[in-house]
Amino acid sequence: MTTNTVEPLADITPAAVEVHDVHKWYGAHRVLDGVDLTVRPGEVTVILGPSGSGKSTLLRVINHLEKPEIGYVSVNGELIGVKQQGGRLKELSERAILAQRSRIGFVFQNFNLFPHLTVLDNVAAAPVATGRLGKPEALDLARELLGRVGLAEKTGAYPRQLSGGQQQRVAIARALALRPGVILFDEPTSALDPELVGEVLSVIKDLATSGTTLVIVTHEIGFAREVADRVVFIDGGKIVEQGPPHEVLDKPQHERTRDFLSKVL
Numbered sequence: 001m002t003t004n005t006v007e008p009l010a011d012i013t014p015a016a017v018e019v020h021d022v023h024k025w026y027g028a029h030r031v032l033d034g035v036d037l038t039v040r041p042g043e044v045t046v047i048l049g050p051s052g053s054g055k056s057t058l059l060r061v062i063n064h065l066e067k068p069e070i071g072y073v074s075v076n077g078e079l080i081g082v083k084q085q086g087g088r089l090k091e092l093s094e095r096a097i098l099a100q101r102s103r104i105g106f107v108f109q110n111f112n113l114f115p116h117l118t119v120l121d122n123v124a125a126a127p128v129a130t131g132r133l134g135k136p137e138a139l140d141l142a143r144e145l146l147g148r149v150g151l152a153e154k155t156g157a158y159p160r161q162l163s164g165g166q167q168q169r170v171a172i173a174r175a176l177a178l179r180p181g182v183i184l185f186d187e188p189t190s191a192l193d194p195e196l197v198g199e200v201l202s203v204i205k206d207l208a209t210s211g212t213t214l215v216i217v218t219h220e221i222g223f224a225r226e227v228a229d230r231v232v233f234i235d236g237g238k239i240v241e242q243g244p245p246h247e248v249l250d251k252p253q254h255e256r257t258r259d260f261l262s263k264v265l
């Protein structure tokens with residue numbers, strides 16, 4: 001038996017996320033203007049760009065919280081949003097959208113924890129609600145994940161009793177509880193006091209090195225340099241340039257990228 005030939009992984013596995021020619025308008029305001037983006041399984045993509053450039057909208061389109069006017073998104077090889085059927089664009093059923101969204105983790109700037117639930121129940125809620133796990137299994141998983149983000153001692157606390165950094169780590173554990181194919185982060189440290197940023201970035205860094213597929217919108221350039229496989233710079237709803245961090249951050253090709261970096265570095 002000859003097993004010496006190794007198939008290149010990238011050629012046989014579907015992209016974790018594929019955004020194809022996505023256009024999005026709010027009224028007459030074009031917010032995404034033909035965005036193409038491919039994220040491979042295990043890849044860490046950092047999205048940079050000025051305020052109002054369309055970063056959050058792009059994440060929301062990937063998660064189907066917004067629908068593009070043109071283009072499509074697929075996640076783990078499954079189309080999200082619109083699909084072509086008999087030449088017509090057809091929307092997925094709400095049920096299909098929910099099923100797909102439950103495979104995508106989303107971590108928000110403002111944590112968005114359930115205030116009336118303990119930390120443990122915040123993390124265990126989604127696997128139970130989606131029918132993936134029974135309550136006892138979900139609680140076991142929640143304990144394991146809270147240990148992973150360094151909060152084993154806080155399982156019985158309520159969100160208001162935690163610091164912002166701790167709340168954001170709970171939110172990350174909650175995202176992990178659905179065993180998502182990809183986790184999207186929208187400025188996960190922007191709402192934190194500066195001394196709490198490091199603990200959250202360190203948890204995200206652990207995920208990055210353990211092979212989780214991540215798409216992270218952040219202004220933390222040092223973090224991007226350290227963890228990103230690819231940095232994508234977006235401005236005016238378009239990807240202006242993308243590449244490995246040492247190229248985009250150290251040798252940006254476009255004036256708009258240079259201008260942005262000079263303001264945030």
Ligand code: ADP
Pocket residue numbers: 026031049050051052053054055056057058
């Ligand atoms: P970023 O996250 O890069 O700051 P956003 O994706 O939030 O940018 O927003 C891009 C543009 O779209 C901004 O001009 C914003 O005002 C506009 N926008 C975002 N959401 C909406 C909405 N729901 N309705 C109308 N305009 C919106």
Ligand code: MG
Pocket residue numbers: 055056057186
């Ligand atoms: Mg935003």
